[in-house]
Amino acid sequence: MLKIVVACANGAGSSLMIKFKVEKIMKDLGVAATVHHCAIAEAKSIVPQYDVVVTALNFVKMFDFAKDKVHVIGVKNVLSEQEIKEKILESGVCGQ
Numbered sequence: 001m002l003k004i005v006v007a008c009a010n011g012a013g014s015s016l017m018i019k020f021k022v023e024k025i026m027k028d029l030g031v032a033a034t035v036h037h038c039a040i041a042e043a044k045s046i047v048p049q050y051d052v053v054v055t056a057l058n059f060v061k062m063f064d065f066a067k068d069k070v071h072v073i074g075v076k077n078v079l080s081e082q083e084i085k086e087k088i089l090e091s092g093v094c095g096q
Contacts, residue, residue, distance in 0.1 A: 002026070002033040002093060004052040007059065011039030014078040018054055021081045022088070031094050052093050054084070 004022055008015035015037035026033040038046075040059055047053055052071045053063050060074035073087045088094060 002031055003050045004033055004035045005043050005050045006037040007040050007043035007055045018078050021084050022054055025085045029094055
């Protein structure tokens with residue numbers, strides 16, 4: 001099972017929206033995944049427990065320390081399910 005953390009500044013607004021989109025995308029792709037959303041500060045401390053981080057592009061650099069162990073996916077439009085799906089597929093985390 002793929003473990004995904006979705007992070008935004010405060011862990012309430014955009015991360016929750018992205019979480020719902022990621023869950024739908026994973027279901028549509030037939031990939032078993034658990035998705036957790038939280039603030040950047042929390043995500044930075046728990047990222048080693050996850051396979052994937054999904055966040056807005058402006059926060060990607062905050063996860064540079066983990067890029068060798070975790071897939072870090074940055075999205076420009078947090079409301080775009082299409083962009084999120086494309087970025088997930090491009091990352092190769094789904095094996096598709």
